[in-house]
Amino acid sequence: VKVPTATSxxxxxxxxxxxxxxxxxxxILGFVLLFAGVIARGISAGRVPWxxxxxxxxxxxxxxxxxxxxxxxxxxxxxxxxxxxxxxLLTLGTAVTALYVPSAPLVPALKSxxxxxxxSTAIISGGVFLLSNVIASAYxxxxxxxxxxxxxxxxxxxxxxxxxxxxxxxLVAFVFPLWTFSVxxxxxxxxxxxxxxxxxxxxxxxxxxxxxxxxxxxxxxxxIGWRGRRAAWLCLFAGSTxxxxxxxxxxxxxxxxxxxxx
Numbered sequence: 579v580k581v582p583t584a585t586s587x588x589x590x591x592x593x594x595x596x597x598x599x600x601x602x603x604x605x606i607l608g609f610v611l612l613f614a615g616v617i618a619r620g621i622s623a624g625r626v627p628w629x630x631x632x633x634x635x636x637x638x639x640x641x642x643x644x645x646x647x648x649x650x651x652x653x654x655x656x657x658x659x660x661x662x663x664x665x666x667l668l669t670l671g672t673a674v675t676a677l678y679v680p681s682a683p684l685v686p687a688l689k690s691x692x693x694x695x696x697x698s699t700a701i702i703s704g705g706v707f708l709l710s711n712v713i714a715s716a717y718x719x720x721x722x723x724x725x726x727x728x729x730x731x732x733x734x735x736x737x738x739x740x741x742x743x744x745x746x747x748x749l750v751a752f753v754f755p756l757w758t759f760s761v762x763x764x765x766x767x768x769x770x771x772x773x774x775x776x777x778x779x780x781x782x783x784x785x786x787x788x789x790x791x792x793x794x795x796x797x798x799x800x801x802i803g804w805r806g807r808r809a810a811w812l813c814l815f816a817g818s819t820x821x822x823x824x825x826x827x828x829x830x831x832x833x834x835x836x837x838x839x840x
Contacts, residue, residue, distance in 0.1 A: 641705030692767035784823035791816035
């Protein structure tokens with residue numbers, strides 16, 4: 579049996595560090611290129627680039643990757659970049675192949691300053707929620723590995739369970755007020771456009787369900803003391819309501835929001 583020496587361990591560490599730095603540099607480059615693409619889309623359309631599903635998706639991918647890069651400044655999440663980059667690529671691939679529409683001026687009903695306010699805050703919230711879900715997923719994976727007494731090479735390079743648990747919570751706690759504001763802004767826009775603040779439109783309903791789910795998550799952590807596995811599963815459940823609204827309700831749902839492609 580070949581026993582690793584101090585020299586071999588040092589070389590292995592340097593090798594993995596080099597891979598991590600290259601991967602992070604590629605993520606930053608991808609973020610810059612995606613940012614340029616979103617700006618170009620806005621210039622081409624002559625408006626903010628988030629008025630349909632295609633634009634919402636590419637801008638959402640931008641905020642998701644941006645949130646990851648910001649978190650990377652404080653936490654060593656470089657090996658979570660694999661999950662982040664795969665999620666971004668799947669989102670962009672779906673946007674380009676299934677959701678793409680040519681740039682065009684806004685329909686009259688969307689010509690409002692509330693488009694900028696309501697949708698932009700929803701996009702930012704979604705990006706941070708998704709990052710929290712990725713971290714919660716990593717927590718559950720690492721927790722399972724440790725329970726089995728196993729550590730894959732990838733698991734060894736993840737932050738410890740306490741850090742993952744705390745970061746997932748902090749992200750939700752940080753962005754939940756913004757999501758609350760987005761829901762309220764949507765209601766104000768609805769009153770301006772349709773003469774009522776709330777009509778239980780499918781998209782409105784699921785936005786509220788997402789709000790309740792994340793409120794329950796925060797309540798469970800702060801007042802009941804949920805931590806670890808239970809909190810991670812509840813975080814994933816809350817995130818799934820957002821994704822259901824984004825995918826199913828946007829594409830197959832009916833209601834007043836369908837005209838916008840959002």
